Amino acid sequence: MYLAQGLHRAVQQNPNGIMTTFGDRQRTFAEVADRVARLAGALRGLGVGDGDRVAFLGLNSDRYHEYLLAVPWANAVLNPVNIRWSAAEIVYSLRDSDSKVLFIDDVFAKLLPEIRQGYPELATVIHTGDGPAPKGTLSYEEIISRVEPIEDARRGGDELAGLFYTGGTTGFPKGVMLSHANLVTSTLGTVASGVAFGPGGRYLHAAPMFHLADLIGWGAQMLHAGTNVIIPAFDPIAVMKAIQDHRVTDTFLVPLMIQAVVDHPDLPNHDLTSLKAVIYGGSPIPATVLERAMKAFPNADFAQAYGMTELAPVATLLSPQDHREGNLRSAGRAAPHAEVRIVDADDNEVPRGTVGEVVVRGGHMMLGYWNKSEETAAALRGSWMHTGDGAYMDDNGYIYIVDRIKDMIVTGGENVYSAEVENALARHPAVAQAAVVGVPDERWGERVHAVVVLRPGQQATPEELSEHAKSLVASYKAPRSVEFVDALPVSGAGKILKRELRKKYWAGKERQVN
Template sequence: MMSQSTMESSTIGLPTVIGEHARHRPDAVALICGAQETTYAALHRNSCRVANALLAEGLVAGDRIGYLGHDSARFYELVVAAAHTGIVLVPINWRLTVAEIAHVLLDSGCKLLFVDAGREAAAASALPEVSTELVLRRMDLAGTAGAGFAAWYADQPDTPPQSAVSRFDPLLQMYTSGTTGKSKGVVIAQQSLFAVRDVRHESELAWLEVPEDDVALVVIPGFHIAGLAWVVQGLIDGIVTVVLPEYTPGLSLEAIRTRGVTAVYAVPIMLALILVEPGVRPADFGKLRLVAYGGSPIPEDMLAQCMTQFGCEFLQFYGMTETATPITFLPPDDHWVGNPRLRSAGLPYRGARIQVLDRNGKPLPPGEVGEVVVHGPAPMVEYWRRPEATAATLIDGWVHTGDAGYLDTDGYLYISDRIKDMIIVAGENVYPAEVENVVVSHPAVREAAVVGAPDERWGETVHAFIALVPGQSVTPHELSLFLRDKLASFKRPQHFVFIDFLPRNASGKILRRELRDQFWQGRERAVN
């Protein structure tokens, strides 16, 4: 692995780190994806060729390229190649519909789109809505008549391109669901992927150390910042990282059993589903030292079951795409059954600060609920081409999260609600306005309001309250069929409630909170 002094540099970038690993440990495995193992030498060599191929296409720093497909070593070659060149990579959620994919491509201005075989039809369908200038590149290894990804870069030099790229330049553009009906591109600098590692040696916390023989399994997909960041963190540390093309409980369990996995990074529901796989037994997790989880709250009963059955240390992290790096951690020492702090999101990480503000922007004392705002070591650069939204969210370096919560007297953060009405379904963010805009496009629907209701398996499910056009009718089944090709499955309402009129305040704004509260009465907090 790289020396401590080398890794402590505040200017070294991802390509240099990979190059150092390749030089000193060329045959060490960097990534395992399915049956394919990629060494650090191969990752370095291939990412250099990809970078040179991108530049040969005429792309320059600041241009956007997209990736639509499942996680693979090829995807992370693109990540490192983008870091080589200053080109910004836009990972696209492959669960999105054609219309949603088209929005991301159009909004980002992607000039090149890499797509795997499973999503090629969706990409082709999205192209007419975007631009005839957008070029598709297939990610399959073989391809036909030289059309494959490997053939595309095969003739390029395997040495780093000559480019002046700063670690503080944009590297990623991750799309989040939009509070106003359209998803926003969150621009993230390469520095954000180093932020946690940069201050790790200053923290003197044993649970932050990464053993040289660690084998990490990351089951959060790379189109989420948490999944991508954990994989890149493994590459920075020089360990083996197992990446699933697609999360399934069975594939996850198989990887843990057969790959000697020592650390797992997941959304809570993913952990719970692994534990109910047929034939699962405690011996399967004998090599695990750590399970890190985040992305959505976790019921205490579920957490207790996971701690018991996985039989290792647990670590919770809290952050969001806009913070680009975890802001708080609930350490292993706080993970014991019955500890009231299991309901918290933990303490700020070194280099991060948290405040809870009232409606006037004034800090609140411990125990009082307000909006959680965070100052992290490397927050987002901006919302792409949305200066007003950027100014409203990123104020003097503080990210206004839209989460409601409070701090206790010891500085632990507790999340109690979501100010912006966001719904979290199995770790996926769903914003009501985006769903409502599609629902009301049905000719029989006059207006709609979408809220989240608690669900013990998925955390929350989407409920839609529907007011119909007078004289029109539609059934829940018909609405479900109507929405099938217009919204990703996790965004589609699971329940429809028909009412005459939606509740509104004096200014005409729909009172989602009034509709939502009926599902949450009697609960200590309004997230599940």
């Protein structure tokens, strides 16, 4: 199994079929294959060797799609960069992965001076925009045009496909190592479940393409030789227009995106009847939002996917039938490719209805964390991926997430590790101590909330601390609310009691997470 396998099949069977649609550009399977082979040749000519890491920092585009294929075609490893990160986080991931080449678009080209300063070892930058290439970069189209195509290395199986960076409990992102088999297994299992993705489908990339959740849709199109309809970034009008103009059949959206579409005043002016399936994840969907969404997308089934980057990413699925029956509190049952258990602190499976930790195993489980052997061993104890989510399983195999064992917040579908934000806040001169917790939020599911102790004689405002955090971490990780206290509650061992900080916000709620 390898990522480019579906492209070879499509060229053989339907070379003139449309593979990508981006703005006014459409490209066939044969055209994409030729461009991918040339881009792979260009990478080899630029010194990219077997297993070298190649990064991409940019919005969604047809060139992003070609990058995802060309890098393994050149026998190299993907490193899709989180576009919501701060420059410091971007630099960390490039340095940590020792990326040899960076693709960058017009939106992020302004960060190049800071990236080069923080990572002077970066050998080559390729500009993917439509305008002139900035000084010190190579033009994407020019390098393709002057290089002969090369044969596909057919890198696959258990070989490393990509590094997908996720938040870290120590304050630094971790590079999740996923193989080709990991990614294809998760895609095959999701497709086999029947919740979405059929032959001849047209998938809309509205979620960011660096994200594993969107990559499942991309992988499904590879398997089925379907069309990738791509918009640069989520926008309610752009989503509705793309669905209408290109008769989109499937898409992935987080609940916040779904709500933005169904609440938009221009919704009645668009024909969205082509949409057959909406997969969402990151958080449950409120029943009121689902009701409006079912009216907005009258022919669409809804399915929820639960998982994590380390699981490539799907672990469980809540089916369309479950949605029709109103079973919205559950995160679903094990996907066809996954085995799921609820265990106690000693990794013994607990009785049904008892809360424990969700652990998962299967062919989609990560190879490990890049250069982090201790954290890998801790996460993959006993050959099971320990998710850090507290949940129980009912007699029919449905799991219900009730808490988090890891110190993590999920806000707007994005994972935020508290340590990352606490480290950023601690660098403000007025901050003596900071603890970060997730609190309920009607819009974001959970809100990043900071509880801060100031140094004697120092002052700071919530706005000031939030802006300070944004200079060091992605804006979605920065506190949306700040509470000042004289002292933080601590245990006898001196550990901050975050459950005490969260208690007043979650009082009376059945779940302790959203």
